[in-house]
Amino acid sequence: MSIKDEVLKQLEENKGEYISGGQLATNLNVSRNSIWKAIKTLEKDGYSINAIPNKGYCLEPDNDILSPQSIEQYLNYPLDLSVYKTITSTNTVLKEKAEQSAPHGTVLIATEQTLGRGRMGKKFYSPSNTGLYISILVRPDIPADQALFLTTSAAVATAKAIEDVSHKKADIKWVNDIYIEGKKVCGILTEAAFNIETSKLDYAIVGIGINVCPPEGGFPEDISEIATAIFEKSSDAVNKRSILVGHLLNYFMEYYESFDKRAYLDEYISRSMIIGQPISVLSNGTSRNALALEIDKECHLKVRYEDGSEEWLNSGEVSTKIQK
Secondary structure (H helix, E strand, C coil): CCHHHHHHHHHHHCCCCCECHHHHHHHHCCCHHHHHHHHHHHHHCCCCEEEECCCEEEECCCCCCCCHHHHHCCCCCCCEEEEECCECCHHHHHHHHHHCCCCCCEEEEECCECCCECHHHCECCCCCCCEEEEEEEECCCCEHHHCHHHHHHHHHHHHHHHHHHHCCCEEEECCCEEEECCEEEEEEEEEEEEECCCCEEEEEEEEEEEECCCCCCCCCCCCCCCECCCCCCHHHHCCCHHHHHHHHHHHHHHHHHCHHHCCCHHHHHHCECCCCCEEEEEECCEEEEEEEEEECCCCCEEEEECCCCEEEECCCCCEEEECC
8 A cells, every 4th residue: 555545544534633744654654754745645636634733634524535545444344445436337347357366355436437237238327426336346155046145135235334324214126226215226236257167156246336416417317217316415425425335345245254144135025115016027028017926035026917827036037117
């Protein structure tokens, strides 16, 4: 870690409080001149830092620049974080890194995607500075057919983290969407590489896209009726994004490290917003009206069609749409 990054880490951990240049120099075992240079570089990067002689440096409380240092203070796990202002797609870039042997626990976070992707090849709207786009690389020792549980555990982790920062109830629409007050606030896309020799996953990438604030001018017309954000305006989200990411990663890693126990499963089912609701089952270009009956321990969805027939659905086969 560079001196600049080390200084930022110290300032983030003491945000709103003064820490002297001498103390920083002692903590990092560098010269006070090196600290001064790091402070100046951080100011050029956009950080608002107060400097008072004989008192020290203070990172202004309303600084809300996302960085590994701003997130790590909330983390309970040793993850390798990288933060981008703009990226093509966090999942795409992380997949390239995974193929180049990036380690388990590598996490990419961006505040804008130019080529964001959702399930079934759909474009994922990812505008600048109003959302968070997170991809987590894991290398689990599990059969390929259990990859669905990475998605479902991520859904519960995200819902809980959203509630932590907003105190708004977060529901889950089978299998991979998070809703607040009846509108979508988050989508999850899990992609994996399969090892033919072992019949297990080589790696999996869990991608999570969250609408933190409404974009300027509102959401595009094609999603304006179904999309929402955690906060109504950007000022409400100040200093909340780092907490959101930190809590989300903590919950997800907690579930991951006890993967076989599926400790999140009951909560995933209880948070379902479609059980007992009329839905449309979209599969292979066709749509059938149905009633959502239950979700089982394998996270399959049982539905009853209008003709009375019933079916267990696998998330890889269909998409569901709640009927209005």
